Amino acid sequence: MSSSGDFDLTVRNGRISTASDTFHADIGVRGGVIAAVGRGLPPGRQDIDAAGHWVLPGGIDSHCHVEQLSGMGVMCADDFYSATVSAAFGGTTTIIPFAAQHRGNALPEVVADYHRRAAEKAVIDYGFHLILSDPTEHALQHDLPALIREGITSFKVYMTYERLKIDDYQLLDVLEVADREGALVMVHAENNDMIRWIARKLVDRGMTAPKYHAVAHTPLAESEATNRAVALARLMDVPILIVHVAGLEAVRVVHASQALGLPILAESCPQYLFLRAEDLDLPGLEGAKYCCSPPPRDAASQEAVWAGLVDGTLQMYSSDHAPYRFDESGKLPKGQDTTFKDMANGVPGLELRMPLLFSEGVLKGRMSIERFVAVTSANHARTYGLYPRKGTIAVGADADFAIWNPDREVHVSSAMLHDQVGYTPYEGRTVRGWPETVVSRGRIAVRDGKLHVQRGSGQFLKRGTPEPVLRQRLKGESNSILRQFLGKATEEKA
Template identity: 60%
Template sequence: MIPEFDLVIRGGTIATSGDIFDADIGIRDGKIVALGLDLARGQDEIDATGRLVLPGGVDAHCHFDQPTLDGSVMADDFVSGPRSAAFGGTTTVIPFASQKKGESLRAAVDDYHRRAHDKSVIDYAFHLIVTDPTPQVLGQELPALIREGYTSFKIYTTYDDLKLNDREIIEVLALSRREGALTMVHAENSDAIAWLTEALERAGQTAPRHHADARPAIAEREATHRVISLAEIVDVAMLVVHVSGGEAMDQIAAARAKGLRVFAETCPQYILLTADDLDLDGFEGAKHICSPPPRDTASQKSVWRGLANGTFQVFSSDHAPFKFDSDTGKKLHGEGASFAHVPNGIPGVETRLPLLFSEGVGKGRISLNQFVALTATNPARLYGLYPRKGTIAIGADADLAIWNQTREVKITNDMLHHNVDYTPYEGRTVTGWPETVLSRGAVVVRDGRLMAERGHGQFLKCGAPDLQL
């Protein structure tokens, strides 16, 4: 007798963004084709008794093999980055194809495809980064790319080689409205940061801890208010990325209360790190330099409230993999360099889900359904991948993570699978870990071993954003 299914996952407790129930999962040709009790046998079977079966995570903000202009080099490419993500329970990643000023956006996309081709073990899509919105880009390239499945793009209000002025932001937002795309914004006030940085450097205050002084919460608050106002003028949805605390959150919550379609994302560093982590001996604090910087314990509490009350729709890693002990990483300009010349960003693509599960679900700060929504369902919806990704439903891709919800794991860099030489969460113990991970019905990770071959992952074209969140 021919088995009815290629694979059956039996006896697990399934959680989606809306439900928790016990059922078997029948998989055929990489898709979920049945949910029920006592399903017919499969060619292969996985016993998930006593385990949680969750949708594979969707990390909608991570950086792999992204070109830089300062000589720094990202340690993770499309081999090591997606591999690390998979070990952490993530089955879809969305990194960034970044345009260089003066160059074609189409050229950036073509280059990123070359970097990714035949490497990833899990599926991936691309966001775009728009740094030079010329008439050619806005009139031809970007509309064509949106129609080809690149339906989200990021813009910046800071960093000289990335930032747009207000008129340029309005032009991009107007195109986003016209073409049905979603604009993501890195919101910090560039001029305020530059003024503070110069003042700190003149005073000799250049140690890593002063990175936080140069990028205060008010600079994030102002830029968040400004870009929300510009989006309101255009009457278009937008998403503020990596929000660090209450001041920016208040702007977002007020906008949503008015009925504006403003969405928000936060990251592990804003619930687990503070500015004190930048104030370590010697140059060690550089390990925690990211922008916006971690704030304080009051900001952490605010972010937790926002995760629980719906201010945040997405929880991403913002994985930015620069090695610490490297002259192409954090020590690009040496250990005596000013904070302003340290490559920004911290690794976290593998630890994103276990940290939020342990600190959020395990400690009663958020529900299991909220965990699934924040880490899988909502990003899939906002970035045009739902219901193929981000849920457990008939017809969806069989992207699944089977969690041992009681397993205690002490995080060390030695156990992780990225290509970075440190983790900001070294020595932290979490409860709950994904032990088996499937991508389109194929086992990618099992019991600490990589099972999928390089190139299993497929490029995903994204559809229109689902803004009904």
């Protein structure tokens, strides 16, 4: 038993939940790390009585866009300061945004620039994914392996967007490098030609309102590309992660691949639980506030995403925070003449990600508190090489946690949020349950509605090999169709 005053911080009498257990205990923090979990711990130099509250691991948002230039050349509204402040007020203590390569960019320069931006501004801890849009031979064989060794062990590729997409041949090259170097590939799966063809037909007929964004991005484009990405991963016997799953058919493709024993992971986002395609059908350009890719779908798809998050088909719940202002700097580059093809794709959600799910999932009985912790924190840490430093409440873990008041009701408005977007697609909703105190590496980051940490005090997280990749490597003999063929060809040649 530690003596009184031995802890920098204690949180006593809380109801603690991890991804596997719920129990009542105190937490003692020393040097930014959880030093003790047990009953009857003495007060520390700072002491919080959490009686009547839930103490949960800090959220990890592993899919958000921060201070990033889009493929259309639009800069996000949020920089690393506003984004990390917003995340902290929503109970999130770690973010993993994207260092985005555009064609012609050298990966080391992209990452160096992103490091500089984050180090100057972030108030909570952060890692990076890469966005890989120009997989040259030098990038694949030299730059990418070097960056993986520096702790950037995951990267995203696009199957759509003309300025970002790679083709199937290039994706196979990327998967080969990921397999060799121990990294995880994230895939934005939509069929670009389907979307482009439908969009041209719509525009030719003068159908340019925001609601036609959801028509062009047909659910078939998502499910076909998801199936194709799974097939490419199967050829290589390499894990992949399908990001922002939106539609019923895509959920079924992921579930079917997992039933075959394939190492396919997937995530979804608030917009696919709480928004629908009909939200895009508003007067004028108001529907643009709800435009993201893939777009929100129908009620059946909403239910499929809910079910997937609960039953484990979808392992993670991320924000896909894509903050563009509702003006000519973001959503409406051509003002009132902006068509659905012109507007920036994406919705904000970093701060509301966890409160929305806590309110509608946990407190309404749709998911257990342990599952909530898994999909908002623990599974992100496991998937992206941060566990057990992040994603749990246990001795030796970073002291990242939030103290939730399950009875507090919050009426959502853009004015109460801490991002720089100026609107929220969840305006007017009432959320029950809120993270009132947030602790980041033992520092009280948010308390009494105020920020208590400084700009630039967040730390970069050098991540290890992603857990899905480790599991795949432990399987032993590969099931890769390609390797079996190449092995047989080599034997015949010998």
